[in-house]
Amino acid sequence: MLNAALPAKKQASKASRRFWRNPAAIVGLVLITLLVLIAALASVISPDPIVQNLSNRLLPPSSEHWLGTDQLGRSVWGRVAHGAALSLQVGVIVTLISVSVGVLVGLLAGTFGGIWDNVLMRVTDIFFAFPSLILAMAIAAALGPSLTNTIIAVAIVNWPSYARLVRAQALALREREFVEAARAIGTSRLGIALRHVLPNTLTPVLIQASFDIGQAILTAAGLSFIGFGAQPPTPEWGAMVSETRNFISEAPWASSAPAIAILLAVLAFNLVGDGLRDALDPRNTH
Amino acid sequence: MLNYTIRRLFFVLFVVWGVSVATFFLSQVVPGDPALVALGDKATDEMIANFRVKNGLDKPVVAQYFSYVGRLLQGDLGTSLRTGRPIIDDLRDFFPGTLELSITALLIAALIGIPAGILAALNQNRPPDFIIRFLALIGGATPIYWLAILLLEFLHNKLRILPGPGRLDAYLIAPTRVTGFVGIDALLARDWQVFGDSLAHLILPAFVLGAFSSALLARMTRASMLETLSQDFIRTARSKGVSQSQVVIKHALRNAFLPVLTVLGGVLGGLLSGAVLTETIFSWPGVGRYTTDAAISLDFPAVMGVTLLAGMAYSIINLVTDLLYALFDPRITYA
Numbered sequence: 001m002l003n004a005a006l007p008a009k010k011q012a013s014k015a016s017r018r019f020w021r022n023p024a025a026i027v028g029l030v031l032i033t034l035l036v037l038i039a040a041l042a043s044v045i046s047p048d049p050i051v052q053n054l055s056n057r058l059l060p061p062s063s064e065h066w067l068g069t070d071q072l073g074r075s076v077w078g079r080v081a082h083g084a085a086l087s088l089q090v091g092v093i094v095t096l097i098s099v100s101v102g103v104l105v106g107l108l109a110g111t112f113g114g115i116w117d118n119v120l121m122r123v124t125d126i127f128f129a130f131p132s133l134i135l136a137m138a139i140a141a142a143l144g145p146s147l148t149n150t151i152i153a154v155a156i157v158n159w160p161s162y163a164r165l166v167r168a169q170a171l172a173l174r175e176r177e178f179v180e181a182a183r184a185i186g187t188s189r190l191g192i193a194l195r196h197v198l199p200n201t202l203t204p205v206l207i208q209a210s211f212d213i214g215q216a217i218l219t220a221a222g223l224s225f226i227g228f229g230a231q232p233p234t235p236e237w238g239a240m241v242s243e244t245r246n247f248i249s250e251a252p253w254a255s256s257a258p259a260i261a262i263l264l265a266v267l268a269f270n271l272v273g274d275g276l277r278d279a280l281d282p283r284n285t286h
Numbered sequence: 287m288l289n290y291t292i293r294r295l296f297f298v299l300f301v302v303w304g305v306s307v308a309t310f311f312l313s314q315v316v317p318g319d320p321a322l323v324a325l326g327d328k329a330t331d332e333m334i335a336n337f338r339v340k341n342g343l344d345k346p347v348v349a350q351y352f353s354y355v356g357r358l359l360q361g362d363l364g365t366s367l368r369t370g371r372p373i374i375d376d377l378r379d380f381f382p383g384t385l386e387l388s389i390t391a392l393l394i395a396a397l398i399g400i401p402a403g404i405l406a407a408l409n410q411n412r413p414p415d416f417i418i419r420f421l422a423l424i425g426g427a428t429p430i431y432w433l434a435i436l437l438l439e440f441l442h443n444k445l446r447i448l449p450g451p452g453r454l455d456a457y458l459i460a461p462t463r464v465t466g467f468v469g470i471d472a473l474l475a476r477d478w479q480v481f482g483d484s485l486a487h488l489i490l491p492a493f494v495l496g497a498f499s500s501a502l503l504a505r506m507t508r509a510s511m512l513e514t515l516s517q518d519f520i521r522t523a524r525s526k527g528v529s530q531s532q533v534v535i536k537h538a539l540r541n542a543f544l545p546v547l548t549v550l551g552g553v554l555g556g557l558l559s560g561a562v563l564t565e566t567i568f569s570w571p572g573v574g575r576y577t578t579d580a581a582i583s584l585d586f587p588a589v590m591g592v593t594l595l596a597g598m599a600y601s602i603i604n605l606v607t608d609l610l611y612a613l614f615d616p617r618i619t620y621a
Contacts, residue, residue, distance in 0.1 A: 125297075126304030129597040133559030134577060138589050141581035142312050218429065222563055225431050226578055241432055248439045259432035266427035 018279040025275020031268035039085035046081035049074060049235040058251040068253040070244050076257045079235035083258060086236050087217045087265055090151055094216035095209050097155035102162020103198070103205060109163065110170025111193040121167065127160040136219060140228035147236065150220045150229040157219070158212060165208060169201040207277045214269030221262050237262045291609065298601040305597035306358060309590040310351050320586060324367040363591035368583045373591040376576060382466030383453065384572035387564070388557040390488050391496035395553065399500035400546065403507025407542075408534065410512060418504060425501030430560060434494045434567040441490065449487050451569035458483055491568040495560050499553045506549050507542065514542040544614055551607030555600045 019025055038045070053073035061068045067076035109120040127135075139153035173179050173196065182192050221238030223229040230236030232243060237258040244254035321337045322329065329337075338344045342353055357364065363373040406418040441448040453468050454460055458480050461471040469488070472481035514520065515538055523533050561574035569575070573592055580588035 122300065122304070126301055126308060126597075129301045129305050129601050130308075130593060131555050131558040131596050131600060133562050134593055134596050137562060137577065137581050138309070138312055138593050141584065141589065142315050142586070214427065218427070221429060222431065225429070226563065226566055227582060238429070238431075241429065241435070245431075245435050248435055249443060252439075255432065255435060259429050262429050262432075263424070263427045267423060270423060270427060 015279040019275050022275045022278060024271050025278075028268045028271025028275060031264055032272065035084050035088060035265055035268065038081050039088050042078075042081040042085060047075040047078035049079040049082040050233050058247060058254065060251070061253055067257045068251060070240075070251070070254040071247050074233075076254055079240055080237070080257050080261050083235040083237045083240065083261065084265075086147065086230065086234070087221065087262070090147065090154070090220045091213035091217040091265070091269070093151050094154045094158060094220070095213045097151070098158035098212065098216075099162055099205060099209055101155070102159040103166050103201070105159070105163040106166025106168075107170060107193050107198060107201070110167040110174070111189055111197055117167070120163070124160045124163045127156070128164075130157070132157045133219065133222060136223055137226070137228055140223055145228045145231060147220075147224075147230040147234065150223050153223070153228075154216050154219050158216065161212075162205060162208065165204055166201045169204060170197045173197050173200055203280050207273060207280060210269055210276055211273035214266035214273070217262065217269075218266050287612065291605075294605050294608065298598075298605055301601045302594070302598050305594055306355060307351075309593045309597075310354055312593075313586040313590050314347060320367060320584070358594075363594070364587035366580065366585055366588040366591075368580060368585040368588065373588050376588065377573060377591065377595065379466070380571060380573045380576045383570060384558070384561050384565070384574060386467050386469065386488065387491055387495060387561060387570060387572055388554065390492035391499065391557050391560075392550075392554060394492055394496035395499035395503055396550075398496070399503025400507050402500070402504040403509075403546075404511055404534070404539070404542075406504065406508040407511035407515065415508075418508070422501040422504040422508075425497050426505070428497070430494055430498055431563045431567055433497060434491070434564060437490055437494060438567070448490050449483065451567070453484060453487055453571060454480065455483055455487075491564050491570055494568075495557060495564045498560060499556060502549065502553065502556075503546065506546050510545040511538060511542040514538045517541075540614075544611065547611055547614060548607060551603045554603050558596055558599070 051074065053069075056065070056069050056073035057071055059065055059069040059073075065075050065077065067080060070076055070079070105120050105124065109117040109124075136150075136153040136157045139156055140149050143149035143152065170193070179192060179196050182196055187195070220229055221236070221241075224236045224238035225242045227242070230239050232239060240258035241255045241262075244251070244258075247254055319334075320341075321334045321343065325333055325337055335344075342350055345353070354364075361374060363377070365371065366373050366376055369376055402418045402422070406415040409415045438450065442450045449455060460468060461475040461477050461480055464471050464474055468484040469481055472478075472484055520533060520537055523537050528537075558574070561570075561572055562578055563574070564570065565572045565574035566578050573596075577589060577592045579585075580592070
């Protein structure tokens with residue numbers, strides 16, 4: 001946690017300076033910016049991802065087809081670029097849902113304690129007991145394979161870690177002087193939760209969330225790879241690797257380009273996550 | 287310690303009960319009709335009605351749940367709609383494959399990840415550290431199915447130095463099943479050719495499955511080692527003139543290993559998830575592939591069975607890790 005002795009403004013500027021001096025974090029940020037730009041401008045800067053042209057099957061990368069073509073003659077660059085928006089959406093929406101649910105549950109459990117804490121945390125424990133991909137696959141299979149259901153499945157798998165994180169923070173804060181002071185002047189428990197506990201849990205949540213966006217992209221792509229996520233011809237990266245895997249010897253670019261896109265996206269969010277942790281939580285830095 | 291263990295065992299029971307409720311609830315939201323899945327499109331209305339009565343699908347949901355739990359308590363996970371066999375028998379066949387793969391993967395991950403993490407920590411901010419951190423970053427972000435496809439293409443199809451998918455070459459006959467672990471069964475049968483082949487078949491899938499975890503372990507070990515090396519007792523040992531190797535082996539490693547131990551449990555759970563992808567690509571007859579096949583054909587009793595057992599296994603792994611933690615660190619006592 002941040003050093004409580006320093007005023008908040010000074011801490012923030014120190015943290016921001018530490019972040020901007022971290023070359024790995026800047027690389028991550030540049031990669032994310034590039035991804036967002038590609039996602040936003042995909043239809044302007046890349047060809048149609050769906051239109052097939054069988055006379056152009058499995059062409060190697062060239063000035064006309066930057067990343068070559070796949071087994072149906074579609075531009076791999078077009079598909080990777082259009083897939084960027086899908087993957088980013090999945091990563092961000094999954095994380096938003098998991099953060100909202102997890103923070104709410106953790107805050108209620110940590111601030112109200114007693115029966116609330118017991119019931120909510122036991123539910124959290126049950127969700128923690130599943131290996132993530134098996135649970136996500138079961139949910140995606142139950143709801144039917146689609147990108148929306150993948151988002152729901154991965155969010156259900158991801159929220160418990162936020163609940164634990166926020167609860168632990170809330171418990172630690174409960175003993176702090178400023179919370180005791182708030183209690184002494186008669187602030188309600190809800191008021192304490194919203195005004196004092198919530199703002200102080202945002203830093204660890206932000207750090208965790210930046211890692212989780214990348215992990216959500218990786219899990220969702222894995223689900224699509226085994227057939228439970230986006231369905232063809234959707235240009236989703238995991239599904240693209242799966243569709244083109246049988247052509248790896250003739251056209252390695254067709255499956256490698258989306259796979260490298262996944263790698264770079266996950267890497268970018270991990271680097272930013274590392275950078276944020278190092279900047280905001282220097283005691284945990286190595 | 288005994289009290290704590292008993293309390294934790296109750297907790298495991300509670301979690302398993304919760305897992306049974308969650309899996310049962312999930313099976314209720316399946317859009318496909320299990321009767322149609324089991325009997326096929328050509329089933330008559332009468333056949334469907336009979337199937338529903340026979341499997342208790344005509345009863346209210348709560349009654350279905352209680353009869354499900356009743357069967358579970360007798361060790362009956364139900365019958366797979368796809369294979370038509372008791373699920374527990376299916377899992378008995380497939381589980382050794384996954385265990386063999388996961389344990390080898392964990393070994394590979396530990397053998398690569400832990401020494402790499404130590405090496406990086408001892409060379410902080412020097413080239414070995416940068417290289418290991420870079421590789422760990424890449425390893426943690428690489429989709430393992432792509433790594434699997436690439437390695438199969440180069441090491442099997444192109445260079446022919448490692449065997450392809452499956453647990454044994456097609457021309458070999460699997461040894462008589464004793465333990466279900468092909469390697470061990472081959473050893474028991476003194477069939478050296480099958481033993482060698484089964485080990486060779488294990489290398490690629492286990493490496494692929496362990497790659498992600500080795501990256502995680504390298505990062506954890508490095509962080510934990512750096513934390514330990516900056517502690518006062520290390521400085522004291524150094525100031526007393528203890529050699530670098532003694533400091534690392536005698537003082538730092540033992541302390542640095544504790545946080546690593548806590549992630550090992552999680553790593554094993556992660557391997558169960560990873561097995562879904564790895565087994566699918568390597569046509570590995572394990573629980574991961576069984577679950578994928580079951581989920582694709584909406585065989586929900588089988589998916590529920592696996593999810594339930596996985597939840598149970600995960601809770602027990604966590605319990606064992608916590609107990610080991612106490613064993614390794616005498617400062618930790620559980621009231």
